[in-house]
Amino acid sequence: MIMDDKRKLRDFLADLLHHKGDLDAFTDSDLLMTSGRLQSIDTLELVVFLEEKYGIDFAERGFNQNDLDSVDSIMALIGAQ
């Protein structure tokens, strides 16, 4: 289940990066926002993805952009849900 979630998440992030012409690989710990590979506008897509797929309510749990910076941190967020 966790592996499946991670795969879906990686696919989603890879898709976001591909749309920006970024075809480089990324590891689970790579900081995608901090490094500038993803921008705030991409965070929106990610927020909607997490709200719709996992029912995460950021208004309820509080929002911190750093929680969405890497695959690892997003998986921790999903796990805490």
Next chain:
Amino acid sequence: MRIIPQLDTYPKLVAFAETPAGKLAAVATFAVLLRLARMPFSGIRTPVLEMAAIIGILSFFPQHRRLLVSAATLFWLVFHAEASLKLDLVRWVASSQGFPTGATLTVAAAAALLAVFCALGLYLRVVGQRRHNLLGRRPVLLLVGSYVCLLVATRITPHGLPRVAVWMLLAIVCNYLWFFAYAVADYTSKAPDPYRYQIGTFLPFWVGGRVSPTPIGKGAAFLRRVEARTADDLAVTQLKAIKLLMWLVILNVAQTALYSFVYGELPDRVAGFWKTHHIPFPHLTVPTLDKALHQAATGQSVPVYLAWTILLSHFSLAVLRATIGGNTVVACCRMAGFRILRNTFKPLYSANIAEFWNRYYFYFKELLVDFFFFPVYIRYFKKYRRLRLAAATLAAATFGNMLYHFCRDIHYVFQLGLWQAIAGFRVYAVYSLALGVGIVISQLRGKKVEHASLPFYRRVLACVGVVGFFCLLEVFDYEGRTDTLRTHFAFFWNLFPLVR
């Protein structure tokens, strides 16, 4: 073709930069380039030797970086208190209340800052213990609420010492507001930096002579993610800083040449040389935008070719100034060991308005996104995707933008009174609204297209469209409070003689 060599990718150079001799060479190169990147017409004077000395210490003691950054920031505060404490405003207030404006006032302002830092420390402690209560979740609401309370207090406190004290606090808060907001946001996370490290991010020393309430480098949470962890990482980060400064020196030469050519003014240091040697100096003597605005307001028409020349020159110089100024701060921060992103990054590569806004002044945009955009986006209109995006964008680019500038330019409240300071904001309100609407439309229309993947003619068209929009917007980018909308529209219509 690359103009600047990729210094950070040369293994031998990186290895050399890790040695003591290499560190000294890097700091010396940094100091020379920092001096050369100083803009002649801007009035910003970063003290190069002090900055280089601090960077030198940080380079040799990276294990104590965060503590040294805090110490350096406090050092900078003590020796450059004029701007950090907004002493000019404090002196005006004190003088209007019949108080002396000498050293005692400076000491009092420093004591007020200490009191503010202590109060913030206590507040952060509360936030850290109750992360999910209102105090932690709505940092901007609380900080701006405190700001508004102080603003009201300037009106209702009795004349004399109490009023000076309130203005002193207000002057400090308006400079530090957004730095504090990042600290509060960090304390809502699970592992925030201790307060002694947070202090290093409040108007950090790397802003140099350029005191601005925009936190370039954001807050402690961001800095610890981009901090160099190893000697190799530090060497690469510092070489990136040097590379960036080299680029800024080139831009500085371009900016100076363009300024001189357009306005017919040479920098002081070369003007004498030019005159002595009778070297021809071709130039245009175009009026500044400010002069042209007032000329148009008095009913004198500005020819369309001249109006566009004025606007394009003004815009080009504004972009160059923002690039050099903001990225100089980025270079200093990188030299300190934090690999932060550039403040301005290839703005002319933007495929649409929203992208330009992201590339032009990154850390200001981030501030608006962090404290206005996301709080609205995660709370309101969740079922209506487009409305959700539009509301959040307007909250950031229009409301947040106006609030930021109103808070920053608090001296207008003292000079003109509160209501006149608010009413005088009308021109900037038009600017902010047009910017917000432009970004909303751009985002709603926007397909994610990488600029480089577009055919050449589409790239040129995108660039012309984006630059055209921001050029026109520049007519209303007026942060003063005395101009009327008529003044700005009078010039605006000169750009479109067929419509007029």
